[in-house]
Amino acid sequence: MKKFSKIMIPTVIALSAVTSTTAFADPQSNPNGPYIENEQNISLASYMSNEDLFKTLQKLEESSKGKMKLDIAGYSNLAPHGYATETEKGSPLYVAKFGSADPDKKRVLITTQIHGNEQIGTEAAIDMIQKLSSGGREVEEILDKVSIWIMPRINPEGADNQFEDKWYPTRYTHQTWDPAAIGLPTGTAFPWYYNADGSERAQNNNGRVVYGIPGYDQNRDYNPNLDFRVEDQDKTEVAAFLNNKAANNSKNGGLFVTAESRAVSSVFKEFKPDVYVDVHHRGFNTVSDKDNRSVPVQLAAVVATQSYKDPFSGKTYEVDADALKLGKQVNALSYLSLQRGFSHFGAIQKYPDVNLPGTALGAFALNDAAIMLIEIKGQSQTLGQKQSGMLKETVKAPLYDVFKALADGTIHNIDTKIYDDIPEASNSISDPTTREADNGF
């Protein structure tokens, strides 16, 4: 969700631009960096390809001795409900299931890599699946009370994107806007989150690379009306909506035009999770002017600040007060879980409150799920696999504590004020070099 920062906190960006010139002599953060130099190659070699991921998940299912069931929730760019896409069937979207959709158990759904260039969440998810698969008394106690479904890498096309015969992960899905295929007039404007030319930030944010495969920001394609299907709507109404710039924007939910968002939403509807966690990557910050620790993660329990009125059905969706409370408790416990003396693990900030009904977190929060957004620092274009061990830990450790606290009920004892008091996002670090500024944030 890196794109929010410029919109939400312009004063912070402006301040950091002023202060960054004076900070050149000193490291921008501790550990230093974060931006690597142009001549340094960004290594992604340790990250899993789609094929590696599948093989790993299969092995883990076998070794779990029945604890984990590996299912396919759908395929990228498949043609569900008659919506024909350019390629009929892409890569599988896996769901690793520990326990059933039992309403008597607490249920946690975790998704990673909705943006294909945000790998570490997936690597952390694999470690979590491994730990839960391996069993032991503590795991048994968790799984006795809590069902956990994990979808690692819900954007396999962006994750495995190639550019000039090299692996070049991108934010977007692969799919071409084809209004005629869904019965809309030719020339109908595309959803605002469509990337028509297939472009992505270049390595180190050094301009843009046009890789040439159009696609969508899947994380704007969700809708609080989980049953919304563009092909079932009045086509005149949909065309008018898309052609109206005052409607076709982030204030409204997405149109579920991607197969990926449909697959994830169908898992959500079946599982009805109490807690939904989505793992992203973002930019770089230090904690404050006085504390130059590099922020490893930002967290958030709020991605829908307002109720949502579906412009098509007129139905209204609200964030449930109990779900919001549980979401704050889950985020607060995650924060506490990483406080390990004055270490980098604990240098956490709160992601700004945003109102984005078209994100998975926003749409699911408006359907009674407690949510946690985890935003790991850096993108594959800026950080590569640097610090990936430490950053994986900042995802795994809190989530494991959340599982335990949901199992024994202690999550309900957490004071939500701890969440409210997490330091706000600030001290954004801008790229120090003279490289061309990126306008895509």
Ligand SMILES: [Zn+2]
């Ligand atoms: Zn993201």
